[in-house]
Amino acid sequence: MSETERPSDYHRRLPYGERVSAEPLLGGPFFPFEGDLQVVPLDEPVLPEPPRAGEPGGKPCFTCTNPELDAIWGDDQWRLKSGFQQNGLPMVALLVPREHYRLDNLPPELTATLGPMIQRVAGAIRQIEGVGRTHFNRWGDGSEHFHVWFLARPLGMMQLRGAMIAAWDDLLPPVPTEEFQANARTVATALSEQGGVALGLGK
Numbered sequence: 001m002s003e004t005e006r007p008s009d010y011h012r013r014l015p016y017g018e019r020v021s022a023e024p025l026l027g028g029p030f031f032p033f034e035g036d037l038q039v040v041p042l043d044e045p046v047l048p049e050p051p052r053a054g055e056p057g058g059k060p061c062f063t064c065t066n067p068e069l070d071a072i073w074g075d076d077q078w079r080l081k082s083g084f085q086q087n088g089l090p091m092v093a094l095l096v097p098r099e100h101y102r103l104d105n106l107p108p109e110l111t112a113t114l115g116p117m118i119q120r121v122a123g124a125i126r127q128i129e130g131v132g133r134t135h136f137n138r139w140g141d142g143s144e145h146f147h148v149w150f151l152a153r154p155l156g157m158m159q160l161r162g163a164m165i166a167a168w169d170d171l172l173p174p175v176p177t178e179e180f181q182a183n184a185r186t187v188a189t190a191l192s193e194q195g196g197v198a199l200g201l202g203k
């Protein structure tokens with residue numbers, strides 16, 4: 001293997017083609033699986049990495065080609081989107097800037113409002129009945145358009161703490177559409193009380 005395919009000591013140390021043990025996760029308080037589990041064989045690094053959506057050579061940016069789709073709230077800088085997939089959690093939402101930026105080229109006026117927006121969205125999601133805490137994270141491996149995920153952790157459901165909440169969202173029974181839309185209205189209304197406008201809540 002060449003240096004470019006395994007670009008660092010970290011990469012060169014890893015057991016490609018092999019299955020590492022699932023043991024470190026089994027029995028943990030946040031891990032939703034038990035029994036005989038197999039980890040998939042570890043893939044070689046892919047370099048250069050394939051383009052993300054919105055990058056040159058990649059698929060068109062979904063956020064920019066469908067700016068209003070699933071938007072439940074917006075102001076002149078940000079939009080909050082929700083309801084684009086079935087969810088097992090009371091709320092999963094995406095905060096996106098209206099314009100196409102990456103994290104590293106987000107203009108100062110947007111970085112200045114990102115913190116307050118995270119605080120506002122987390123607080124708005126907590127207004128949904130039965131939500132204990134709002135988790136948020138930024139991955140950014142699918143689309144170049146900057147986006148922050150928000151996931152509602154149901155009150156008292158301590159197995160759903162931590163990063164595996166995203167897996168639980170797929171595992172738990174889907175929230176009925178009408179109930180999810182009512183939750184979206186709660187979030188949009190709470191946000192609009194501090195600025196911006198609730199959007200598309202009639203559907």
Ligand SMILES: [Zn+2]
Binds near residue numbers: 061063100101
């Ligand atoms: Zn975009």
